[in-house]
Amino acid sequence: MQMNEPGAHFEAGRQTGPVILDLRHISLSFGGVKALTDISFDVRQHEIRAIIGPNGAGKSSMLNVINGVYRPQQGEIVYRGEHRRNMDCYAAAKSGIARTFQNIALFKGMTVLDNIMTGRNLKMRSNFLLQALYWGPARREEIAHRHKAEEIIDFLEIQHIRKTPVGRLPYGLQKRVELGRALAAEPDILLLDEPMAGMNVEEKQDMCRFILDVNDQFGTTIVLIEHDMGVVMDISDRVVVLDYGRKIGDGTPDEVRANPEVISAYLGAAHGH
Numbered sequence: 644m645q646m647n648e649p650g651a652h653f654e655a656g657r658q659t660g661p662v663i664l665d666l667r668h669i670s671l672s673f674g675g676v677k678a679l680t681d682i683s684f685d686v687r688q689h690e691i692r693a694i695i696g697p698n699g700a701g702k703s704s705m706l707n708v709i710n711g712v713y714r715p716q717q718g719e720i721v722y723r724g725e726h727r728r729n730m731d732c733y734a735a736a737k738s739g740i741a742r743t744f745q746n747i748a749l750f751k752g753m754t755v756l757d758n759i760m761t762g763r764n765l766k767m768r769s770n771f772l773l774q775a776l777y778w779g780p781a782r783r784e785e786i787a788h789r790h791k792a793e794e795i796i797d798f799l800e801i802q803h804i805r806k807t808p809v810g811r812l813p814y815g816l817q818k819r820v821e822l823g824r825a826l827a828a829e830p831d832i833l834l835l836d837e838p839m840a841g842m843n844v845e846e847k848q849d850m851c852r853f854i855l856d857v858n859d860q861f862g863t864t865i866v867l868i869e870h871d872m873g874v875v876m877d878i879s880d881r882v883v884v885l886d887y888g889r890k891i892g893d894g895t896p897d898e899v900r901a902n903p904e905v906i907s908a909y910l911g912a913a914h915g916h
């Protein structure tokens with residue numbers, strides 16, 4: 644029998660580690676609108692954790708709480724054992740949390756390579772002054788960053804478009820470049836907001852493969868929002884289900900699929916309630 648590290652768990656045949664991110668009793672409202680009410684769930688190292696739920700359920704708000712864009716009025720976030728009232732956007736990025744957005748947020752006029760290089764910003768030590776004073780070290784640093792960006796380009800199989808302005812690419816490839824930019828930060832946790840939205844079947848299959856490879860080869864923990872149930876159930880270790888800002892289910896894909904409250908929320912949504 645294989646010996647596991649302490650705190651190790653097996654989900655969907657994948658070994659996941661101890662809890663890296665723990666969200667406790669998070670409540671968030673905008674004026675009178677309650678976007679999240681008393682949500683608690685955790686994320687284990689190396690797992691693929693999905694957040695699902697009907698439109699307006701609070702999924703994007705939850706990601707925004709995790710990377711510090713929104714500050715919840717109540718609750719606590721424990722990240723790597725440190726307790727915080729809320730995350731701070733810059734600190735979250737600096738401490739290894741990267742994300743992609745529902746609507747692509749790339750520099751359309753810039754090439755694929757340059758967009759991916761922007762993901763290295765937080766890793767760059769040299770600023771303009773330093774570059775002027777110490778041309779050598781800054782140059783060496785630039786080369787190292789470029790090398791990393793090229794590695795990501797190879798990994799995502801987009802060598803052929805590395806010099807193409809992003810705005811000229813089809814949607815599916817733009818989404819892949821956005822993933823590349825997030826990967827350039829070498830994150831420990833990658834937050835993906837609907838990575839497959841608007842894609843055709845083939846593009847979805849490619850994206851699934853890349854997400855699984857990122858998780859497998861880089862050991863990256865992944866938290867994703869996705870509407871395509873087939874994809875979610877296929878690739879996730881555990882799924883949290885939100886409805887009207889409340890958590891109504893949490894568990895393995897099989898557990899969630901069999902949860903009567905989840906079934907009725909989805910049937911209700913399908914019937915337009």
Ligand SMILES: Nc1ncnc2c1ncn2[C@@H]1O[C@H](COP(=O)(O)OP(=O)(O)OP(=O)(O)O)[C@@H](O)[C@H]1O
Pocket residue numbers: 673676677678696697698699700701702703704705
């Ligand atoms: N910045 C904001 N200002 C005011 N209300 C907001 C804001 N962001 C989200 N909300 C509200 O919070 C609720 C949850 O929205 P959220 O976008 O998190 O849901 P979602 O599950 O991601 O939805 P979708 O699947 O449609 O993207 C909604 O009622 C939404 O209108």
